[in-house]
Amino acid sequence: xxxxxxxxxxxxxxxxxxxxxxxxxxxxxxxxxxxxxxxxxxxxxxxxxxxxxxxxxxxxxxxxxxxxxxxxxxxxxxxxxxxxxxxxxxxxxxxxxxxxxxxxxxxxxxxxxxxxxxxxxxxxxxxxxxxxxxxxxxxxxxxxxxxxxxxxxxxxxxxxxxxxxxxxxxxxxxxxxxxxxxxxxxxxxxxxxxxxxx
Amino acid sequence: xxxxxxxxxxxxxxxxxxxxxxxxxxxxxxxxxxxxxxxxxxxxxxxxxxxxxxxxxxxxxxxxxxxxxxxxxxxxxxxxxxxxxxxxxxxxxxxxxxxxxxxxxxxxxxxxxxxxxxxxxxxxxxxxxxxxxxxxxxxxxxxxxxxxxxxxxxxxxxxxxxxxxxxxxxxxxxxxxxxxxxxxxxxxxxxxxxxxxx
DNA sequence: GTCGACATGTAACCAGTTACATGATTAA
DNA sequence: TTAATCATGTAACTGGTTACATGTCGAC
Numbered sequence: 532x533x534x535x536x537x538x539x540x541x542x543x544x545x546x547x548x549x550x551x552x553x554x555x556x557x558x559x560x561x562x563x564x565x566x567x568x569x570x571x572x573x574x575x576x577x578x579x580x581x582x583x584x585x586x587x588x589x590x591x592x593x594x595x596x597x598x599x600x601x602x603x604x605x606x607x608x609x610x611x612x613x614x615x616x617x618x619x620x621x622x623x624x625x626x627x628x629x630x631x632x633x634x635x636x637x638x639x640x641x642x643x644x645x646x647x648x649x650x651x652x653x654x655x656x657x658x659x660x661x662x663x664x665x666x667x668x669x670x671x672x673x674x675x676x677x678x679x680x681x682x683x684x685x686x687x688x689x690x691x692x693x694x695x696x697x698x699x700x701x702x703x704x705x706x707x708x709x710x711x712x713x714x715x716x717x718x719x720x721x722x723x724x725x726x727x728x729x
Numbered sequence: 730x731x732x733x734x735x736x737x738x739x740x741x742x743x744x745x746x747x748x749x750x751x752x753x754x755x756x757x758x759x760x761x762x763x764x765x766x767x768x769x770x771x772x773x774x775x776x777x778x779x780x781x782x783x784x785x786x787x788x789x790x791x792x793x794x795x796x797x798x799x800x801x802x803x804x805x806x807x808x809x810x811x812x813x814x815x816x817x818x819x820x821x822x823x824x825x826x827x828x829x830x831x832x833x834x835x836x837x838x839x840x841x842x843x844x845x846x847x848x849x850x851x852x853x854x855x856x857x858x859x860x861x862x863x864x865x866x867x868x869x870x871x872x873x874x875x876x877x878x879x880x881x882x883x884x885x886x887x888x889x890x891x892x893x894x895x896x897x898x899x900x901x902x903x904x905x906x907x908x909x910x911x912x913x914x915x916x917x918x919x920x921x922x923x924x925x926x927x
Numbered sequence: 928g929t930c931g932a933c934a935t936g937t938a939a940c941c942a943g944t945t946a947c948a949t950g951a952t953t954a955a
Numbered sequence: 956t957t958a959a960t961c962a963t964g965t966a967a968c969t970g971g972t973t974a975c976a977t978g979t980c981g982a983c
Binding site: 756757758777778781782800802803804805806807 | 932933934935936937
Binding site: 543546547550553569570573574575618621622624625626627628630631632633634635636637638639640641642643644645646647648649650653654656657660661664684685686687689690692693696697699700701703704707708711715 | 745772816826844
């Protein structure tokens with residue numbers, strides 16, 4: 532051991548912060564923005580309070596260094612940089628093959644699953660909002676794809692492609708499903724229209 | 730108000746439990762299994778301890794009733810049933826149009842994004858495991874699709890279709906991405922092979 | 928006689944959010 | 956002068972997991 536602290540396994544969130552710092556030194560504020568621009572699309576975006584908490588954790592484990600930077604025109608900041616030990620830890624995690632299946636939490640699908648208890652019109656409305664949100668995602672990702680082309684690491688592009696595939700599939704599904712529900716609306720007219728049955 | 734308790738908005742998890750009870754009375758144990766069979770695929774599967782906690786919450790709010798059922802051959806159980814008030818609450822939630830975007834947390838994509846710090850072979854391994862997991866998901870969903878056809882509510886089928894769309898898109902993406910990474914492996918042979926660069 | 932299904936729960940913990948608190952600079 | 960951006964953090968809380976604790980019955 533090069534330092535006095537031992538190594539309890541880090542949660543993925545801490546490793547995500549460490550990963551972002553592998554691109555270069557940043558303040559907590561910078562990290563929040565970097566996360567919102569990148570990993571929020573396929574992982575998640577932490578509250579800033581948690582970012583600061585993770586930074587303390589990483590510093591305590593000797594994986595990042597903290598440097599106080601004074602500024603005249605802006606408030607002072609603390610800039611964090613990944614250490615050699617941090618790079619090793621990051622690399623060890625990336626190379627380890629403990630596969631974690633991804634999780635997917637869709638309130639829209641949850642509502643649809645309980646659709647028997649809902650009004651069709653409301654379900655359709657929810658699906659339309661979902662469709663809209665996925666279409667927005669698609670256009671944003673297309674812009675991102677165009678913007679990153681040249682200089683960036685390949686890996687950015689590959690993750691964008693994953694998003695594009697997902698958005699595309701979601702859009703087709705939502706369109707079909709809306710059509711199906713509209714069909715039901717026609718064949719069961721007047722059912723559950725403001726009345727409370729049973 | 731029909732009861733003495735007021736109505737602080739319920740978290741989606743509580744509503745998910747309530748929704749499952751809309752299919753019929755169940756014990757906590759039954760609920761855990763029902764969740765694992767259905768909503769775990771598109772929402773999430775709670776620890777049993779949390780199921781019991783949610784049931785207490787719902788009972789406290791008068792949305793479910795609890796009945797102690799004695800059994801000779803099995804341990805006694807507590808069977809929960811949705812109340813009229815519970816059905817109203819569920820319906821109100823389903824019909825409300827506060828859209829919540831779904832969340833997607835993929836450790837695989839997170840690792841890929843930081844791919845510059847990893848060995849290509851390890852990345853490929855991770856992607857292969859992801860591919861495998863999605864293929865398994867696809868076959869399971871195909872079985873589920875075949876099994877549910879006749880009697881079940883349409884909504885079950887619609888959510889299965891969402892899963893099928895997602896699995897299909899993920900598989901294509903993973904295959905392409907693995908191919909791309911294998912290409913990189915050929916063009917940059919020997920790079921980062923056990924050495925520590927920098 | 929051992930394992931798995933049935934059945935319920937507590938305690939301790941970790942993860943993560945929201946609201947609060949502070950305060951300077953700059954552009955509209 | 957008002958709002959946005961820069962900048963960091965604490966406190967209180969909710970959500971959710973893991974490990975522990977207990978016990979019966981039926982099948983192999």
